[in-house]
Amino acid sequence: MDRQEVLFEYLLRLGDNALILGQRLCELVGWAPELEEEMALANIALDCIGQARLFLSYAGEVEGRGRDEDALAFRRDVLDLRNALLVEQPNGDFAHTIGRLFLISAFNEQLYAALTGSADRRLADIAQKALVETRYHVRHSGEWVIRLGDGTEESHRRMQKAIDDLWMYTGELFTTDEIDRKIAEAGIGPDPATLKPAWDRRVEAVLREATLERPQDGWMPTGGKDGRMHSEHLGHLLAEMQFLQRAYPDARW
Amino acid sequence: MYTQGLDLVPKGAEAQRPKDAEEVRLEEEFQKKIDAEIRIEPDDWMPEGYRRTLIRQISQHAHSEIVGMLPEGNWVTRAPTLRRKAILLAKIQDEAGHGLYLYSACETLGVSREELIEQLLSGKAKYSSIFNYPTLTWADVGIIGWLVDGAAIMNQVPLQRCSYGPYARAMIRICREESFHQRQGYEIVMAMAQGTPEQRRMVQDALNRWWWPVLMMFGPPDKDSWHTAQSMKWKIKRFTNDELRQRFVDAVVPQAERLGLKIPDPHLKWNPERGHYDFGEVPWDEFWRVVRGDGPCNRQRLEQRRRAWEEGRWVREAALTYAEKRRRRREAARAA
Numbered sequence: 001m002d003r004q005e006v007l008f009e010y011l012l013r014l015g016d017n018a019l020i021l022g023q024r025l026c027e028l029v030g031w032a033p034e035l036e037e038e039m040a041l042a043n044i045a046l047d048c049i050g051q052a053r054l055f056l057s058y059a060g061e062v063e064g065r066g067r068d069e070d071a072l073a074f075r076r077d078v079l080d081l082r083n084a085l086l087v088e089q090p091n092g093d094f095a096h097t098i099g100r101l102f103l104i105s106a107f108n109e110q111l112y113a114a115l116t117g118s119a120d121r122r123l124a125d126i127a128q129k130a131l132v133e134t135r136y137h138v139r140h141s142g143e144w145v146i147r148l149g150d151g152t153e154e155s156h157r158r159m160q161k162a163i164d165d166l167w168m169y170t171g172e173l174f175t176t177d178e179i180d181r182k183i184a185e186a187g188i189g190p191d192p193a194t195l196k197p198a199w200d201r202r203v204e205a206v207l208r209e210a211t212l213e214r215p216q217d218g219w220m221p222t223g224g225k226d227g228r229m230h231s232e233h234l235g236h237l238l239a240e241m242q243f244l245q246r247a248y249p250d251a252r253w
Numbered sequence: 254m255y256t257q258g259l260d261l262v263p264k265g266a267e268a269q270r271p272k273d274a275e276e277v278r279l280e281e282e283f284q285k286k287i288d289a290e291i292r293i294e295p296d297d298w299m300p301e302g303y304r305r306t307l308i309r310q311i312s313q314h315a316h317s318e319i320v321g322m323l324p325e326g327n328w329v330t331r332a333p334t335l336r337r338k339a340i341l342l343a344k345i346q347d348e349a350g351h352g353l354y355l356y357s358a359c360e361t362l363g364v365s366r367e368e369l370i371e372q373l374l375s376g377k378a379k380y381s382s383i384f385n386y387p388t389l390t391w392a393d394v395g396i397i398g399w400l401v402d403g404a405a406i407m408n409q410v411p412l413q414r415c416s417y418g419p420y421a422r423a424m425i426r427i428c429r430e431e432s433f434h435q436r437q438g439y440e441i442v443m444a445m446a447q448g449t450p451e452q453r454r455m456v457q458d459a460l461n462r463w464w465w466p467v468l469m470m471f472g473p474p475d476k477d478s479w480h481t482a483q484s485m486k487w488k489i490k491r492f493t494n495d496e497l498r499q500r501f502v503d504a505v506v507p508q509a510e511r512l513g514l515k516i517p518d519p520h521l522k523w524n525p526e527r528g529h530y531d532f533g534e535v536p537w538d539e540f541w542r543v544v545r546g547d548g549p550c551n552r553q554r555l556e557q558r559r560r561a562w563e564e565g566r567w568v569r570e571a572a573l574t575y576a577e578k579r580r581r582r583r584e585a586a587r588a589a
């Protein structure tokens with residue numbers, strides 16, 4: 001793989017994480033527990049879609065085969081998606097939605113912060129914008145984790161279950177493969193493993209305040225970011241998201 | 254408009270008890286302020302009927318913003334491009350914000366948001382019947398922006414001068430955003446009208462389905478709209494339903510022509526003497542049927558609102574409980 005191909009793959013990982021998380025949040029329009037949260041979730045979804053556009057447009061340019069953000073978002077199938085398993089998990093109840101948002105946003109916060117120092121100027125600029133947005137996502141979701149964890153008996157139980165259910169998908173975020181190594185060597189992005197201590201501190205502080213237990217690390221599935229093995233959920237998400245572009249391939253919208 | 258003058262209370266049902274001299278004086282003073290275009294603010298004296306009319310109108314408007322998120326929300330996961338998806342999300346987020354300002358405006362009149370939501374979920378309160386129609390293709394999203402938001406603007410621009418201050422101010426904020434909503438809708442329609450035969454079919458079909466329901470948004474004809482006269486006197490309303498409907502038709506017909514779309518009304522014709530378009534009779538029996546609950550999506554829309562509210566109950570309870578715990582902890586810390 002040459003340098004451009006590595007960068008392309010890396011940008012897909014960033015773009016697809018934002019895209020798939022944003023798409024999951026889009027599913028929630030009209031389902032929030034209160035009006036303020038309706039706005040907050042739509043706002044976060046909007047940030048994610050905006051980030052996806054920036055990463056994917058850049059990916060398309062790096063690839064140099066004429067694919068734009070929409071070609072990449074709407075005309076790739078499961079085998080070519082590069083998002084982490086965590087973001088494709090279904091929304092579940094509000095505790096799962098919030099738990100997923102918190103765990104990934106706490107990771108993205110570290111990642112984007114590191115990327116603002118990227119040797120790749122364009123990527124550093126995108127990361128700067130995304131970082132500001134993501135800090136709000138972490139704060140917003142973290143506050144909910146605390147409220148739900150330290151709220152009623154029911155909300156505590158649900159929030160703990162959500163964290164327990166999602167925990168196994170956090171391992172993949174910190175794995176380092178060939179692409180990550182090359183990206184780190186080129187000074188483009190951090191080795192994901194190095195982001196773990198700060199993420200741990202952030203997550204543990206919130207869980208503690210929420211009176212929730214940090215789950216034991218067990219088996220952690222991988223296969224999202226390298227596209228080796230996504231979950232069954234992703235295909236359904238894509239079928240819905242890509243419907244118009246697939247059904248009317250010649251149309252412009 | 255989003256409120257459609259849906260006053261199902263029959264004329265004269267509001268009991269007329271004799272007014273004492275003081276009340277008569279207050280009412281005269283109130284009307285003088287209105288006539289002098291002085292804004293009424295929450296702490297000012299106002300006739301009970303004025304307050305009730307406003308609560309009804311503003312809450313119907315708020316409910317319409319909230320229920321109105323659903324037909325568009327139906328397409329946000331399937332928007333055809335990322336740009337369109339982002340624009341639609343931003344629009345839906347705006348509508349939630351409109352609902353919030355309007356509920357707040359309503360609260361200044363002494364009803365809580367919870368009460369208003371209860372009324373919506375129990376089916377007691379009305380919302381605009383336009384949102385009881387389905388969005389079947391992506392073209393519907395365009396048509397909603399172009400025509401539904403367009404009709405809303407036509408209604409809401411005069412409401413910026415409504416005599417009740419909080420409502421008028423909410424409208425000023427809302428109108429700014431509504432014109433962006435209309436533009437994005439028109440853009441979607443334009444892209445499809447210039448697109449493939451399949452796209453042109455979708456967009457013409459959507460126009461055919463939405464045209465009459467959109468004209469119904471302005472409310473029943475003036476001859477059947479019993480609250481109009483009083484609302485005009487109080488300057489809650491500045492134009493009648495029929496006046497606004499005519500303006501809307503006059504504005505939209507040339508736009509449809511430019512797009513190469515056909516408005517599904519055989520009676521539609523420019524009338525040079527009137528300087529307006531003549532148009533056919535709105536199917537009012539359909540309007541009343543949908544208002545009474547029998548439209549294509551009435552049950553579905555309310556059911557979704559109810560389910561979202563029910564499923565969110567534990568979350569709202571948790572937030573309240575947590576806030577209470579925090580308050581007590583802070584107090585305990587201060588006492589220590």
Ligand SMILES: [Fe+2]
Pocket residue numbers: 318347348351427431
């Ligand atoms: Fe609105």
Ligand SMILES: [Fe+2]
Pocket residue numbers: 255318351405409427
């Ligand atoms: Fe509106």
Ligand SMILES: [Fe+2]
Pocket residue numbers: 348402430431434
């Ligand atoms: Fe709107």
